[in-house]
Structure formats: C-alpha cells, structure tokens
Amino acid sequence: MIQIIFHRHKCIGCNACTESAPGRWRMSHKDGKSNLIGSVQKKRVHIAKVGYDEYEANLEASRNCPAGIIEVNGQD
Amino acid sequence: MQQSIEIMAPAGSPESLTAAVKAGCNSVYFGIEQLNMRARSSSNFTLDDLRDIAKRCKEANVKTYLTLNTILYDHDLRLMRKIIDTAKESGISAVIASDHAAMAYAKQVGLPVHISTQANITNIETVQFYAAFADVMVLSRELSLNQVKSITREIEKRKITGPSGELIRIEVFAHGALCMAVSGKCYLSLHSNNASANRGACIQNCRRSYIVTDKEDGHELEIDNEYIMSAKDLCTIDFLDKVIDTGVRILKIEGRGRSADYVHTTVSCYRQAADAVLNNTFTPEKAQAWKNELSTVFNRGFWDGYYLGRKLGEWSDSYGSKATEKKHYIGRAIKYFRKAEVAEFKLETGELSIGDTILITGPTTGVVRFEVDEIREAELPVNMVKKGHSISIKVPERIRASDKLFKIEPNEIHLN
Numbered sequence: 001m002i003q004i005i006f007h008r009h010k011c012i013g014c015n016a017c018t019e020s021a022p023g024r025w026r027m028s029h030k031d032g033k034s035n036l037i038g039s040v041q042k043k044r045v046h047i048a049k050v051g052y053d054e055y056e057a058n059l060e061a062s063r064n065c066p067a068g069i070i071e072v073n074g075q076d
Numbered sequence: 077m078q079q080s081i082e083i084m085a086p087a088g089s090p091e092s093l094t095a096a097v098k099a100g101c102n103s104v105y106f107g108i109e110q111l112n113m114r115a116r117s118s119s120n121f122t123l124d125d126l127r128d129i130a131k132r133c134k135e136a137n138v139k140t141y142l143t144l145n146t147i148l149y150d151h152d153l154r155l156m157r158k159i160i161d162t163a164k165e166s167g168i169s170a171v172i173a174s175d176h177a178a179m180a181y182a183k184q185v186g187l188p189v190h191i192s193t194q195a196n197i198t199n200i201e202t203v204q205f206y207a208a209f210a211d212v213m214v215l216s217r218e219l220s221l222n223q224v225k226s227i228t229r230e231i232e233k234r235k236i237t238g239p240s241g242e243l244i245r246i247e248v249f250a251h252g253a254l255c256m257a258v259s260g261k262c263y264l265s266l267h268s269n270n271a272s273a274n275r276g277a278c279i280q281n282c283r284r285s286y287i288v289t290d291k292e293d294g295h296e297l298e299i300d301n302e303y304i305m306s307a308k309d310l311c312t313i314d315f316l317d318k319v320i321d322t323g324v325r326i327l328k329i330e331g332r333g334r335s336a337d338y339v340h341t342t343v344s345c346y347r348q349a350a351d352a353v354l355n356n357t358f359t360p361e362k363a364q365a366w367k368n369e370l371s372t373v374f375n376r377g378f379w380d381g382y383y384l385g386r387k388l389g390e391w392s393d394s395y396g397s398k399a400t401e402k403k404h405y406i407g408r409a410i411k412y413f414r415k416a417e418v419a420e421f422k423l424e425t426g427e428l429s430i431g432d433t434i435l436i437t438g439p440t441t442g443v444v445r446f447e448v449d450e451i452r453e454a455e456l457p458v459n460m461v462k463k464g465h466s467i468s469i470k471v472p473e474r475i476r477a478s479d480k481l482f483k484i485e486p487n488e489i490h491l492n
Contacts, residue, residue: 012110014275015149027151032110066271066279 007069021057081350088332094442095336099343103139112143115276126166139169145192211238228323252330254307311378403482438479
C-alpha cells in the first residue's frame, strides 16, 4: 500500500491533480477545492491508503501540485 | 484639476489592513479563499472575516474591495457565487473581477463591480464594453500617460456611464511590483513549476538570474544584465502631478504580499503627495523626500513604468529588496498599561539600546514606529538590554499583547 497525504485547506483549486490521477482526485463544486477520493480526515489533513498501481499517477499529482500540499509516501 | 483622489491600499493581512486605514487610505483591496491573484503569497482572509472588515472600514470611512480576479473554472462557480453573495450581505463596497462569470453574477445580485488589471483594458471601446458591468476600471499598466489621458477625456466626451449612472472612474497603478508579462498574463511560472500566475500561484521565477548555454559547445554565459526578466518596481511619486493630470480618480498601490510597514509607508507618502498635487503645493523637493522614504521599504529599485513612454522595461540588477532599511524581529509585547502608556516586552533575540528605532506591528495596532528614549528593566532605567530580558518602554499610542517588536537598522548593502 501507499499513503497519500493531502493538506486540503491550502488547496487553490487549480485542477492539476485531477488531470494526473483522475481516479483518485475530483474537484468539489461546493468549495472549488480538490477532494481526495477514499480519504479519511484527521484534523485538517486528508489521508488515503491506496494500491501500488496508483503510485505513478499520484506521484505526478504531487509533483504537479503548485501549492505543494500532496505527499505520496512510497511503497513498503 | 479634480476634487479628490482615492488612494487604494493593499491589505494582505490584518496588520496591513490596520496600517492602511491608519495611514489615510480611502479604500482597501484584499482577497479571501483561493480565487484571487495572491492565493499563494498572502495570508488571505476567509468568508467569516468579511463582515468584520466591512464594519471596521466603514467606521473609518474606508471602502472595501474584494479581489475575485483569477481565471475561473466550472468547479469554481459555486464558490464564486458564495463569495459574491457573502460580500454583498456583509456590506463590502465592490468586487474586483476579471472573469465575465463573476462580473455577470455580481451585477445580477447588485454588488458593484470593478474591472481588474487582469482584464487588460487598453482602449476606449473596451471601457465602453465593460461599462455595462462596472463603474470603476483599472487600466493596463503598459499604457503611457498620454494614452491614459485620451481614455479619460473620451469617457467624458462620449459620456460613458456605468450601472450607477455616473461617469466611469479610471484607476491606475501608482506604486509597486511590475510584471515582466503584460499585466500578469504570464505563463513562466506555470511552464516551469505548474504553478499558474493566473490562479494566484506565481512562484516569481522571473525574479531570478539565468545562464544561457551554447548548445553546440556547452559554454555557459551569465547574462550581463543579470536579472533580465525582473522588472524594477513602479514608482510614480516624482511625477504624480502628471499622473493626476490625466484625469484618473484612483491610485492603486500594489503589494498584498508585503508587510504592514510597507503598506503604511507607501499609503502615507502617496496620500501626502496626492493632497499636495490637489492643493498646488507639490514640488520636486517634496517628491524627492517622499521617494527617499519609499526607498526605506521593500523595493527592487524604482522606475517610472511605461507611463512616460519608455519602450522597454528597466530590469533589476539584484535579487530581492533594495530597501535602505531592514527590520529585525527582536521580541513580542506582553502587556500594555493604558494609564501609564507603557508596554512590557519580552526580548527573544538580539539587543535593544536607547536611541534605537523600533517598529511594533499587530492586527489591531497596525504599525507604530518611534525612537526609544527610555528602557526600564524591573522599573530601573537601563541603557541596553539583551535577549531573554523583559523590559518596559513608553509607547506613543496604544499597542496590544502579542504585537511583534522589530528593530530598524540601515541596510548597508544598498547604501551608497
């Protein structure tokens, strides 16, 4: 499993993550920020544990995030 | 000559907002949430802050403008409407927009609209087009004063009025950072870091120095002019009479990413200069004194922008600020004693002596600056204190616990 950590409150809603990993990210029409699908919220941080197969796409999402608020913790 | 000039100040934080109001601005502009051009660099306010900002500013007779000027995607529309609805309910004076969806919605709900610099207005027909939505428009920063003047004259001649029925009022940038691209329409930051300037996420890589590599032999050339993409900062104070003579009504100061002391200094200099122009007491000597004062706070060196008809930009020869003064954080206020007009501070770092100039900033205090003439430690007068000590100082106006204490020192690198 890999872990995706998302600091949602700092999201500027640019849409880049949904382009890189469309299955894992979706823009909220409610507040214009991105949602990390299947995540659990702990205080202001959203965390999702997903399969290895999603590593590459989410790493790209993390690299492309202009706000630098997506962390992808590697395969174990 | 006109009756009044509105000084519009940037408010990127509660400290800057207070500093702007105290320094004598007529209006402030600020962003909330993520749909503004400083989504990344300033500590933006939230929807919950709007009512308080509107109330505080109304009491001080200062108008409040909310920036909602990024490009908007479909997923932003609901938030855009929520921001405009909340602004309207909270009593915000106007919204600064560049996207047509935001203009149309604000008009629909009856919130006045100002056209943002992101709309790049450069001609009278465009003014006429936007007149259906807005009473106030900022012109593109790339116009010359002659071009500005011809637009304001034509507005009067054609009697172009906005939704209020009044003639369109024209606003221009008077001071602050300039962009290497046409007023913010830049792709550099998006290209290199996927961080779009047009979504308020500019990483300002134009401000750095670059090396050109010869692809054939690999030789690297450091570009002689060093910071070829980093424009110097706009400063119009020494020809503010000419700027006001064009018929503009509002002077906007750039800098939502800047500190409270920057906002205080720029607003008070332009306030005094604009008043001097209106009273016919503006002189080159006074202008030079204001310019010297402006150079004490953040700047990349000054130039007159495109207003006087220069074809090419003037580029900075260094990274970061050329301010002639630097402020060092040294501690925090613990308590203010109202009757004695004395404040207690805890010195966390550095030292403080009698004769030093200090700056105190806080969300409600704004900016207070003065020279220290007496320091007391445990009620006994001392000449100098070092970090770790608690001291009391007489302060010229009320400050608050947790306000930050800075020491002002000359920035020797930039003193010639």
